[in-house]
Amino acid sequence: MSWEKTSHRLQVPAKRYRIGELVRYSPFSRQTIHNYTIMGLIREAEWTEGGHRLYDESVFDRLSRIMELRENMSLGEIRRILNEEDRRGGFMPSEAT
Numbered sequence: 626m627s628w629e630k631t632s633h634r635l636q637v638p639a640k641r642y643r644i645g646e647l648v649r650y651s652p653f654s655r656q657t658i659h660n661y662t663i664m665g666l667i668r669e670a671e672w673t674e675g676g677h678r679l680y681d682e683s684v685f686d687r688l689s690r691i692m693e694l695r696e697n698m699s700l701g702e703i704r705r706i707l708n709e710e711d712r713r714g715g716f717m718p719s720e721a722t
Contacts, residue, residue: 641670641679651688666691666704 642650644658653661661667662678667687669678687707694703 639670639681641681642684643677643679647680647684647688651685652692653688661688661691664700664704666700666707 644655647653647658648655651658658667662669667680667684670681670684671679673679690707690710691703694706698706
């Protein structure tokens, strides 16, 4: 892991997660994570040189939101709602859907 020194403070890079780690830390399968990425429900933060997707920590909030919405909605409806929330500046936990 690399780091930078800025004004006598170490700047540690943000943690990035591979799909396998998302599977390990969530109830979703590798295929589901892949499908959600392809559908635009979640987004990779960057790619490795070898072509692997890397996700940042915010993906866990997004997956939690998808789980919540999935109880009563189709994936198409979820995509529409998440896109609206993104345009408004994100999901607020007190929102009821």
